[in-house]
Amino acid sequence: MERIETDILVIGAGSAGLSVAAGAVQMGAKAVLLEAHKMGGDCLNYGCVPSKALIASAKKAHGMAHAAPFGIANTAPKIDYAAAQGHVADVIARIAPVDSQERFEGLGVRVIREHGRFVSDREVEAGAYRITARRIVIAAGSSPFVPPIPGLNKVSYLTNETLWDLRQVPEHLLVIGGGPIGMEMAQAHRRLGARVTVIEGAVALGKDDPELTQIVLDTLRSEGIEIAEHAKAKEVRGVGGAVEVETEDGRVFKGSHILVAVGRRANTDRLNLDAAGIETTRAGIKTDDSLRTTNRRVYAIGDIAGGLQFTHVAGYHAGIVIRSILFGLPSKAKTGHIPWVTYTQPELAQVGLTEAQAREAHGDKLEVVRFDYAENDRAIAERETQGFIKVTIVRGRPVGASIVGAQAGELINLWALAIANRLKMSQIANMVAPYPTMGELNKRVAGAYFSPRLFESDVVKKVVRFVQRWFP
Structure with missing residues (x-):
């Protein structure tokens, strides 16, 4: 059995693990990456990438059958499902080189295509290798949960x-x-x-x-x-x-x-976590706010950590542990600024608190403003007027945003930025959005927050009348 010593051992080559491995070697640490299945993990091979590719095919078919409002005759699309799945496969293949073993070995990562299994608090066996690492990052992801329905x-x-x-x-x-x-x-x-x-x-x-x-x-x-x-x-x-x-x-x-x-279940079964003193919960591996497990040498990130199961969360987790492992800086993972999107048509996006959560947390301090797609000129031009933005605000700062409608997944980015950086609604209102864009919706909902303060205020009206009278 070959023995390997390294600074960082990463178990799992999905979004989280790849980010840690790449960051580690590019900043001077030695890294070993274990992956027994497909490089790129669930997101590339089974999740985000293929699902969005198939959704794109379906959207094209739907558009052909509903083109009449634009002056184009509706056409019953001739759907070749096998070809649509071929499109999915092609999209995966075009992205795969970015996550490939060859690319990561080129960066300096040692990639071993085996399952990892703990044999002590800092040792992992993987096929013919026994790896000792100063720090270990478990990024083994999750798999579809199959419920115990009789007959399934x-x-x-x-x-x-x-x-x-x-x-x-x-x-x-x-x-x-x-x-x-x-x-x-x-x-x-x-x-x-x-x-x-x-x-x-x-x-x-x-x-x-x-x-x-x-x-x-x-x-x-x-x-x-x-x-x-x-x-x-x-x-x-x-x-x-x-x-x-x-x-x-x-x-x-x-x-x-x-x-x-x-739903999904964390891939903990084959890791032999007990040998490393790593505790689990019903959702995954137990971690603290810094994503450390009950073994302080070991971190768990991404889906296996048992929290929000999104690719962008996996990438965020990677940044947290890189700061901790490589620079020794205290770094904690938070969830209040994490957005998520459901890619139906219309899209559904959320960041921060929903209205119900905000009311429970903030009571009568809460203000809620909204703006409808039907009042946006670009939405009207593209006949995408179904939907609205709702923003929950406390003391002039947004604490949540909910969007349903076209490009909701793009529009939510601004609110994720605002909540992550504790921006004020005045800063959103100061933004100048190009016309005509869907992005104007974000500025207009900020305007809806200030409109009553400006147009329905007796004080404002008195000031304006005073200026008009005494400053000709």
Whole structure:
């Protein structure tokens, strides 16, 4: 067995692990990276990248069938689902070199394509190697959670990992789970020719502001997607091409394929964490605010840390531990400034507190302002007038922003910046946005905050009248 000593050992070559490994070697540390499966992890191969690529195909098909308002005849698109999946594969292939073993070895990272398993508090075995590291970063990610629904293990089902192997569009896709992944894939497959039913045990898109999610759900239903809420799956049965899901209230949903999209579970099983004194929780590995585990030599970042499961959070975590490991600087991970987006059409975006959370936290100190897409000229020109921005404000500073509508995922960036840096609404209002852009919506909602103070204030009116009278 070959023994290796290194400054930093990274377990997992997804977004989080790759960022730590690259940062470490480029700033002078020795780094070893373990990855037994695909470089790039879930995001590149099964998650963000392929899902957004398929959504793009579906959006093109939908646009062809709904072009008449722009003076172009509606055309029934000729959908080649296999070709759409080919587009997905091509997108992955074009991005893959950035995450490849060759690139990281070129940077100076030693890449070992094996599973890692702790054998002591600072040693990990990986195939024929035993690696001792000054610091270890666990970035092994997560996998689709498959719930123990009776009968599910007896039928063929899809997850976000196996969905991309399909080359024929499902006749009728049953989606178990009404979260972001489930709703995105439901709309994409409906637009690509499948019948779709979403089966959600509680409320669809339940982590977002219900006023906004209602717009998304109404749109999806208008496109022909059946969304069954408060429908907890009790049993699954059937054979290939003819499956059914029975819910606890007795409803039965029949389809040709099942997509399980009820959440994810941390990939902790094969790590032998007990040997390193690393504790876990139901969500993942237990960490403190600096992302250290119960073994102070070891950090856990990204999905496996059990918090928000987004690629951008993984990258953020990487920056936190790089500052701590390489420079010895105290650094803590926070969540209040982290945005997230559901890439349905219309898009749904959130950063900071929702209105309900803000009211609970701040009571009568809270102010809420909003601005509708229907009052934005660019939205009118592109017939994207469905949606609005809602901002929650305390003492002149935004504490949350919720957006539903076109390009919500782009518009939320400004509010993420504002909340991360504790900017004031006056600073947002001072911004000059180019006309006509969707970005004007952000400035206009800031204007909506100040309008009552300017136009409905007796003091302001008295000052203006005084100036007009005495300063000719």
